[in-house]
Amino acid sequence: xxxxxxxxxxxxxxxxxxxxxxxxxxxxxxxxxxxxxxxxxxxxxxxxxxxxxxxxxxxxxxxxxxxxxxxxxxxxxxxxxxxxxxxxxxxxxxxxxxxxxxxxxxxxxxxxxxxxxxxxxxxxxxxxxxxxxxxxxxxxxxxxxxxxxxxxxxxxxxxxxxxxxxxxxxxxxxxxxxxxxxxxxxxxxxxxxxxxxxxxxxxxxxxxxxxxxxxxxxxxxxxxxxxxxxxxxxxxxxxxxxxxxxxxxxxxxxxxxxxxxxxxxxxxxxxxxxxxxxxxxxxxxx
Numbered sequence: 001x002x003x004x005x006x007x008x009x010x011x012x013x014x015x016x017x018x019x020x021x022x023x024x025x026x027x028x029x030x031x032x033x034x035x036x037x038x039x040x041x042x043x044x045x046x047x048x049x050x051x052x053x054x055x056x057x058x059x060x061x062x063x064x065x066x067x068x069x070x071x072x073x074x075x076x077x078x079x080x081x082x083x084x085x086x087x088x089x090x091x092x093x094x095x096x097x098x099x100x101x102x103x104x105x106x107x108x109x110x111x112x113x114x115x116x117x118x119x120x121x122x123x124x125x126x127x128x129x130x131x132x133x134x135x136x137x138x139x140x141x142x143x144x145x146x147x148x149x150x151x152x153x154x155x156x157x158x159x160x161x162x163x164x165x166x167x168x169x170x171x172x173x174x175x176x177x178x179x180x181x182x183x184x185x186x187x188x189x190x191x192x193x194x195x196x197x198x199x200x201x202x203x204x205x206x207x208x209x210x211x212x213x214x215x216x217x218x219x220x221x222x223x224x225x226x227x228x229x230x231x232x233x234x235x236x237x238x239x240x241x242x243x244x245x246x247x248x249x250x251x252x253x254x255x256x257x258x259x260x261x262x263x264x265x266x267x268x269x270x271x272x273x274x275x276x277x278x279x280x281x282x283x284x285x286x
Contacts, residue, residue: 001212001257002283004064005276006035007268008217008261014269022053029061031273036063037261038100041071044092051099058101064259065102066146066215069093075124075147076110076156083127086110090131094140104144104215106175109156109165120156125168132169144173146215151180151229158184159198163205174202175215179232179263182242183223192246199250212256218244218275219263232265235274244275252282 006028010018014027024036036058040046058065070093073086093105107128112120128145135143147165150157159174159181166172176198182189189195203211220237222230233240251258262272 003251003257003276003279004034004259005272005279006033006037006063006259006261007272008037008068008263009039009268011269012266020053021050022057025054025057025061025063028063028269031269033269033272033276034062034064035066035259035261037066037068037106038096038102039068040093040096041068043070044089044096046096046100048099051096055099055101065097065100066104066106066259066261067093067097067100067102068106069108071108073108074110075107075127076112076115076120077123078114083123086127087131087134090145091134091138091140094135094138094143097143098140103142104146104173106146106148106215106217109147109150109162111154112156113154117156117161121161121164124156124161124165128165128168128172132171141171144171144215145169146173146175148175148217149177149180151177151183151221151223153184153226153228155184155228159201160205163202166206166210170210173210173213173215174206175217176202177217177263178242178244178247179217179219179221180229182240183221183229186223186225186228187241189242192250195247195250199254199256212258214256214258216258216260217263218247218260219265219268219271232263234264234267235271245278248275248279249282252279252286 070089220233262268264271
């Protein structure tokens with residue numbers, strides 16, 4: 001097994017040439033990529049026709065699939081109605097994933113601006129447990145939930161908080177967004193040792209098996225102090241980071257097999273390929 005790489009949605013270069021997402025898998029295979037994260041950030045509106053055409057194209061081209069669930073999910077909302085709606089959006093995402101042939105959905109954790117982080121985490125745990133129970137009841141037990149680390153300081157989603165959520169069920173996989181973690185710590189990821197410490201923390205919390213297959217988002221992100229994440233950048237950025245090269249060396253050396261989804265602004269496919277080429281280079285040095 002080896003790490004997989006692909007974009008979040010469609011890059012500018014793809015959109016300039018193609019009109020249908022059904023063309024994405026063949027485009028990504030031609031580039032030399034392995035994965036595609038279908039975007040449902042603004043709501044789950046995936047027709048059976050779209051699901052089937054994307055599924056067929058992905059299977060034909062050997063491209064793995066995941067789905068990003070709606071951005072407005074808030075597992076930790078103080079309003080019960082919003083938490084119940086969040087469960088509904090998760091189940092809708094699971095349904096789309098099943099029809100499309102995706103095996104995982106990425107889920108935002110929520111906010112803790114109105115309550116303590118501890119209270120927010122407990123609400124998020126309750127919501128995820130309910131969502132998982134209902135997902136199993138509806139036949140979606142094969143879909144992995146991937147709670148995501150978040151980039152704004154007032155959001156639930158430190159690495160430690162996401163790992164606590166992943167302890168709820170052995171099928172949960174952390175979505176470690178290294179750009180988000182760098183942004184919420186105002187440039188805290190600077191060295192290989194910083195990445196190593198996070199990898200160790202994941203293994204200690206949820207075990208080596210889930211560490212080997214973790215899901216990841218990566219991009220360079222502008223941030224402010226004290227707010228955190230401001231906007232996604234491209235790999236042309238030399239100011240904010242984080243740098244991906246030390247992480248690729250660690251992934252290669254430890255023989256891990258995560259999925260890396262690049263979220264660069266408009267160049268996500270090209271930057272995903274840059275990451276993969278770096279990782280492959282370390283593998284060849286072996």
